[in-house]
Amino acid sequence: MAVNVVSNVRNKQPLIHHLTNQVVMNFSANGLLAFGGSPIMAMAMEDAADMANLSDGVLINMGTLTVPQVQSMILAGKAANKKGIPVVIDPVGVAATPFRTKAFDQIVAEVQPAAIKGNAGELSHLIGIPLKTKGVDSIDSGNPEEIAVKVAQEFDTLAIVTGEVDVISNGEETVFNETGDALLSKVTGAGCLLGSIVTACLSTDGTPLQQAYAAVKFYGLAAEWAASRPGVEGSGTFAACFIDALAMEVSQLEDFLHES
Template sequence: MNKQIIEKVRENTPLIHHLTNQVVMNFTANGLLSFGAAPVMAKAEEEAADMASTADGVLLNIGTLTPNELKAMISAGKAANQKDIPVVLDPVGVAATSFRADAVKQLLNKVRPTVIKGNAGELAHLIDIPWKTKGVDSVGDGNIEEITRQVARTYQTTAILTGKTDVICTSETTIVNKTGHPILAKVTGAGCLLGSLLAACLTTDDSIEEQALTAVQFYGLAAEYAASYEDVQASGTFIPHFIDALSLDAEFLKGAIV
């Protein structure tokens, strides 16, 4: 983890344009604000490209996708590509329905994502590897490092597989991260918020390997720290502590979780 990346984000307060899951918009906005970046959520096709053009990063999350939102995502993604603004694609539940699968194909044909982030089932689907899923959740098992590498190679991007163990793959490097806490699996939108923080970290001038590792490792440490509070019973008491933890110093979190 490179703490200077987080410091740069907090100094510059990058604007992250979200075309994201309607279920998690409030949680995502509050989490990103706590981390130190600024959210904007503009999903109308009529303004998506303009907003993306003025943002510092773009997050495309298909969690509650509609046909009109898909058009807006394509417009925003294209505008970001034209200005070399980083784009994170989160293909939530891509294996669940043919509509989602077709939508992601359209996005990948028309938009060049800086990072594709998803769980094992989602990334496996992108490279036609059978994997058991349940709705938007991954419940299968297999070689997660190889899946992540294949996604990175196939789409010539950085791929991040999230779960109990996170895997980050670029064309040159494979990195494994083990920070995190099981309670995150009980929080709606935990993965979606990680995508938002990742987009913020991608706005710095550091290597993409450092940016990606910093985002996922910090996020996991914040979850571990929040879960350590004595009053945390389950996800309801965890969430406020977690939002607070996202504002903390990276070195403090590393020292607190021993």
Template structure:
């Protein structure tokens, strides 16, 4: 199923509207291009609705949030909902400040996401579970399966809790992904790029659970492949080879 969904992305080259973290725009755009999608990085309120409805998926990432950007996110999300275009919400650092919490609440009150993706601390915060965070990072562990199920049920969506083991749930069923590498946590924007790739996978045919699993599984295998490269000596060289690996076929990623 993962092979089929990834191949479908590469055949269709879905246009993904990224309303995302300004720190990671270049990395996200290059990674999504390598994977097979087509990125558009647009944050203006004035054309948010038009671009969203031209796209095959919309990513809302609150990493570098401003009030105009928040308004654009809500406009784009509502426009996508009108045409049944999948929306992914990445609540980056939502537990760090009251403004970010308020921003998420404003978005979720007007936009229905096909998926919500975040680390354990972020996702726990969305459903009132107290889990220690440090800025945009999760420090506490908690029970990621319980958190994923509760987020999925509370917001009627697919929930992806990222970590050493990624947990995906639709509120009832839970699937996990153990592929990945610790250096992903040392590269700024690795989680944000996953949001873009997840959005691309949600534009394919198949169940939401399968689509989300395909995204995180492929992403994790690409990280493992990159880390095995003979010229990779740390996070810097890993980041370059990771972009290369995102362009590979699944069979290549599974070698070694």
């Protein structure tokens, strides 16, 4: 299934409208291009809906949030819902401040997400389960399966809880992904780029659970391949190799890692 989803993305080359944070724009754009999608970054309220209407998917990332951006996110999300394309919400740091919590509530009051993706601390906050967080990072993992199921049911969406083991649930069925490498946590924007990849995969044919699982599994395989490169000595060299890996075929990654 992962092979089919990735191939479909590369055949379709979906245009993904990013309403994302300023820290990760370049990394997200390059990563999605390598994977086979086409990124566009537009935050202005004046063209947020128009850009969504031109796109195949919309990513809403709350990383460097401002009041005008919240309105842009709502406009783009509503246009995407009307068009019938997926909206992925990444509630970065939602547990950190009341402003972020209120902004998330405002967005989901008007926009129906196809998926909500975040770490355990972020997603647990959405359903009132307190976990320790530090800024945008989760310190405690809690029960990721319980968190994923409850978020999926509460918001009638697909929930993706990222961590050492990624958990994906639609509220009735839950799957787990164990691919990945610890160096991902040392690269700013690695989680945000995953949101781009997930959005691109959700724009193809198939069930959302299968599409999201394919995205997360491929992302983890690419990280494992990059971390295994002879010249990788830390997060900087890893990041460059990781972008290269995102352009590879699923079979290439699986064969190499199986042989090694």
